[in-house]
Amino acid sequence: MNQPDPFRHVHDLWNDSAAARLDAVGRLVYRSNLLGSDPRVTNTGGGNTSSKVAETDPLTGEPIDVLWVKGSGGDLRTATRGNFASLEQTKLLGLRKTYAARPDRGPKSVAEDDMVGLFAHCAFNLNPRAASIDTPLHGFIPRRCVDHTHPNAVIALAASADAERLTREVYGDEVIYTPWLRPGFELGLRMQQLVVDHPHAKGILMGQHGLINWADDDRTCYSTTLGLIERAARFIEAKYAANGGDATAFGGPLHRTLPEVARCAVFAKLLPWLRGQVSRRRRQVATIQHAAAILRFVNATDAARLADLGTSCPDHFLRTKIKPLYVPLDPGELAGDPESLVRVLKAKLATGLEQYRADYAAYYAACQRADSPPVRDANPTVILIPGVGMIAWGKDKSESRVTAEFYNCAVEVMRGADAVSRYVALPRQEAFDIEYWQLEEAKLRRMPPEKELAGRVAVVIGAGSGIGREVAHRLAKDGAHVACADVTAAAAQATADEITTAHGAGIGVAGTGISGGGPAVGLACDVTSRASIRAMLDQVALAYGGFDAVVVTAGVFVPSDATGHIPDDKWAVTFAVNVAGGYLVADEAATTFREQCLTGSVVLTTSANAVVPKKGSVAYDCSKAAANHLVRELAVELAPLVRVNGVAPATVVAGSAMFPRDRVIGSLAKYGIAYRDDEPTDALVARLAAFYADRTLTKTPITPADQAEAVFLLVGDRLSKTTGQIIAVDGGLHEAFLR
Structure with missing residues (x-):
């Protein structure tokens, strides 16, 4: 040859x-x-x-x-x-x-x-x-x-x-x-x-x-x-x-492509609502794509007809279902601003999803055999929107990326077939016999059981270090997708990279043009800025379709100066981060939670200092007392859809970004604990941690991992009836007992 x-x-x-x-x-x-x-x-x-x-x-x-x-x-x-x-x-x-x-x-x-x-x-x-x-x-x-x-x-x-x-x-x-x-x-x-x-x-x-x-x-x-x-x-x-190449592909263009900024704005506003619609049976994770090849298809004159024919290769429709949901739009409907288009899309999708589910039920009823497995989720896994792009859904990011990859393959098959002849899909009965093949069903049943937080998306703010970093790793360990956010973008990305290395990027082939995400993403977020918070949450929507939990571990500690006072401006900073920051995050997250109409969880990190006053930390202690009550207020405000709880650590020294060397030395000096200036930082940290541990009933140092375990319990379903509560993780600090 x-x-x-x-x-x-x-x-x-x-x-x-x-x-x-x-x-x-x-x-x-x-x-x-x-x-x-x-x-x-x-x-x-x-x-x-x-x-x-x-x-x-x-x-x-x-x-x-x-x-x-x-x-x-x-x-x-x-x-x-x-x-x-x-x-x-x-x-x-x-x-x-x-x-x-x-x-x-x-x-x-x-x-x-x-x-x-x-x-x-x-x-x-x-x-x-x-x-x-x-x-x-x-x-x-x-x-x-x-x-x-x-x-x-x-x-x-x-x-x-x-x-x-x-x-x-x-x-x-x-x-x-x-x-x-x-x-x-x-x-x-x-x-x-x-x-x-x-x-x-x-x-x-x-x-x-x-x-x-x-x-x-x-x-x-x-x-x-x-x-x-x-x-x-x-x-x-x-x-x-x-035959004319791209100019005539799929019957030629019918719709114009929105600018990229507008496309992303539409996706960010639409995805949480849509995630709620397709997650009625189980929570779904999204992958979006709006590269040139998929836009050429969704914008084309023949897109609706070809989409309705469904895919050809059996490997494709096992992921993409028998066909996608194509959203019909008039060209003029793409002329408005993103918010107007989102309103139009919600109305059309509400009707389209209802019809899709009915069509899928009819497909199952018409093709089922005596031994067919029970009908599966009737929601589409691929949604095509002219001018905007494609949304693929799956039980996790890996599956939704592969679903997107497969439908891209299907589009290329249709393009090639129409170039040389006429595209022909697999007959419906043959497709059904593959989708509901007993051997395929047996393969699905052989898969290992899902982890506890599978399909969940958690946003961890403060994930660049300390407790936040530990929380991000703990939630990922049990299957959650984690949006790692921090005021320092590089620190957030470092934690996300650690999670991806530990758990793998998921299946999918490089070079397919499918948006990434994997088990974790790193994002910048300043909790004192509502605009920064909203931008970060929109990025989470673009990465995963929405989220199910928000954990705030970001905080600041400003000690008193040599005279025992805290500068006035530091009071404002302390409360802006430790109190107002938690409120702004929860308030912006609530908008997304309501759009999804899926139950969610918010966890704020407070402190044992909220109930145990300590000399030299008046601003911090007062801010954490306010944060405790903020938890209760938010629990009332966001009920019944969202549970809001707090985790209150006692002093966490090892692994905490709030204990740099100078603060450790200052604390050792304050408590009269002997040390040498030339000692390694790790040794000084261990000595201070042991001192704090000795003041507790359990006599063991409190670690970021201890806090992460409590957050894990609150984020999942184990404490699904708990809201408005502060869980103390302080080793048994009897001064903090309820009184």
């Missing part, structure tokens, strides 16, 4: 030196990672690869052929050896006889699905990785290496009205077309016969689905995959350009 060189639509990343250092399974993993790293080759979590490797039977010591194939779940880009199932090839091929003996065999039969359960009996060397439904597609093709990918360009051919003719036009007899058939045993048998009937073919184009190709070594198989994708992409782009 004459491969295009250089490639224009894919990247050849193979390194012979790197591959030569690997064993056969290592080369399979290497090949898989390279294929998965390019979103034009295959989508996140989609596709699979395999190699047939000579191994030694651990019982007999005899040589045997073993099929190593990407197992159920997982992602080619990030796959490791542990993500691959291994099956004894002879046993796997022997299942053909078992299947042939079943009287009820067929592409949607019980026998077909039962074969998947038998793959475990073919496992080599007790490998526990579950084999996927695509295993026969790899095992029955008599070549050493097989790649199955979902390239947009190839799926565009596969989802065209005359896919078979286009396959011949692009590939001649090197690739054979086969009509849609659900992946599984039956499709594997069909492919086996196609290879026998076409011994010189290098691949098969699967109707509506994707590409599978083969070779007898890893390098050739990888190059073949890239070459076949490149040929389809060049064919499509030539036709696209000849």
Whole structure:
């Protein structure tokens, strides 16, 4: 095959030196990672690869052929050896006889699905990785290496009205077309016969689905995959350009694109309300996209018609549902200011969501079978808004990003198919049989249980250090997405980066143009400025769609001067941060909470000093006493939707930004605790912490982690009936007991 060189639509990343250092399974993993790293080759979590490797039977010591194939779940880009199932090839091929003996065999039969359960009996060397439904597609093709990918360009051919003719036009007899058939045993048998009937073919184009190709070594198989994708992409782009390119794509533009500032303003005002609408069954997290490619589609004349057809590739609509919700707008409705447009969109979305849910219920009723799983959430996972862009929803940021990625793939498939022919979606019944396939349902049930705060978004103000940083990490540990906010943007981002490193950025492929976010974002916020608070909360909406909890740990401590007084201006600063700041944050957050109409939680950090006066901290102590009462007032004001509580630590020295070295030394001197000026700061901190601990009933130092645990309890559902309360986390400071 004459491969295009250089490639224009894919990247050849193979390194012979790197591959030569690997064993056969290592080369399979290497090949898989390279294929998965390019979103034009295959989508996140989609596709699979395999190699047939000579191994030694651990019982007999005899040589045997073993099929190593990407197992159920997982992602080619990030796959490791542990993500691959291994099956004894002879046993796997022997299942053909078992299947042939079943009287009820067929592409949607019980026998077909039962074969998947038998793959475990073919496992080599007790490998526990579950084999996927695509295993026969790899095992029955008599070549050493097989790649199955979902390239947009190839799926565009596969989802065209005359896919078979286009396959011949692009590939001649090197690739054979086969009509849609659900992946599984039956499709594997069909492919086996196609290879026998076409011994010189290098691949098969699967109707509506994707590409599978083969070779007898890893390098050739990888190059073949890239070459076949490149040929389809060049064919499509030539036709696209000849037909007028972007100027005529999807029937040409109908709507204008709003300026970026206006688009972001619309998203920020609309998303919390919309999140409440789609989170009635479970809380959803958003990903927005308004890059040029998606705007070209949502603004187009044919967007409504194409959106209603739904997606083609089964890997796509498992995330995107059978179709998106397209919001119809008159071009003139985009001419107003963002607030006017948001009012229009809310009205149209309220109607559109109701109709979408009804349509989805009708789709389920019309297509369900006797053994179909119960109907799933009927809300759309993709919403398209002309002039503005796309909103994708998922149970977490990772899932919503992948949903956005998949619908971008669907758009590119529609663009390519319409350039060379006419786009054809998968028939509704076939789509339903994939979406509600018992094997897919079983895969969902095998997933590990969700963490306690899964789907929740928490805003932590003061997250750059001390208690706030610890709170951010604690909430993320139990599954929350965390917006880390701090007056110092760099400190907030540092905490967000720590969380992302600890928990991973989530699945998704770089270079897709999908907005980020991951498990945490870092944002600047000055709690003394309402405008700064609103801007920060709007950024949270853009990152996640809204939020469920707000935790304020930001605070200032101004000690008395040498004369025992606090300057007048420092009183104002203390109360501005410690009291008014908490009020402004809660007041602005309340606007978003009401828009979402979802229950929420606000936690303010007060202090044991609020009830225990201490010499030298009069402004701080008074401000914290006011903060205690602010908690009670806000609990009344924001009920019943939002719970408001406080956490009152006693002195937290270790890890606190409020105890720099000079304050530690000042406190040691005040209490007559011996120290040397040349001692390390850590030693001085430990000595002061031990002194404070000795004054408590538990005799242990109080740490930021202790405060974070209390915040965790208040943010989640464990204390869902608690509001207006101050939880003391002070080690048992008896002077602070209620009196």
